[in-house]
């Protein structure tokens with residue numbers, strides 16, 4: 651059984667690498683991203699270690715005022731965010747195995763279970779970066795699967811932390827995330843040495859295709875940054891600058 655999973659993962663990863671070598675082209679997936687598109691893509695984020703309950707209440711208020719897609723908060727703040735956003739359609743996103751991805755899989759699964767119990771609508775988990783680098787494909791696959799199962803149907807995003815990965819590792823991480831049943835791949839935690847780039851966002855979208863989505867996160871500070879990420883394949887934008895980005899968009903488009 652384990653052998654079958656390993657062979658399936660190796661086969662699919664190799665197939666994706668060959669497809670990349672034969673036909674990859676870097677060009678925008680779309681033009682014409684509107685301010686409304688940007689608002690509805692932003693997951694307004696505060697994952698700082700020193701964030702207080704008052705900071706989370708402010709984050710939620712900004713998300714409501716700016717009609718953003720969601721907020722992304724550390725697990726201890728899920729219930730506060732849920733309370734602040736009740737009777738709105740603003741989603742509560744939280745993180746698992748954050749920011750290193752190096753917890754035991756059962757710890758990640760338990761975190762996901764607790765997050766859902768506390769009211770999280772979506773889970774952003776960090777994959778096991780060291781195990782990916784060691785080409786322990788089935789470990790990485792089972793690690794993601796355990797969180798997908800624990801999330802009980804809630805959206806699961808897999809943070810790849812692309813700044814640490816080479817091209818083949820990025821492709822392998824996308825293929826494994828998709829096969830393990832995750833709904834998104836996400837570029838970065840915002841805590842690594844580098845965040846999202848249009849090149850990485852494009853590569854991720856090109857590999858996962860239409861059945862899966864991409865979240866760009868880390869270092870996205872301006873309206874122009876957000877629009878560019880969306881042109882190159884991002885469906886969601888994780889940023890601690892959501893309020894500023896929308897203000898810039900309103901200035902540009904006249905309110």
Ligand SMILES: O=C[C@H](O)COP(=O)(O)O
Nearest residue numbers: 839840868869888889890
């Ligand atoms: O998941 C989102 C990131 O943590 C946000 O990163 P940022 O603070 O660089 O915007």
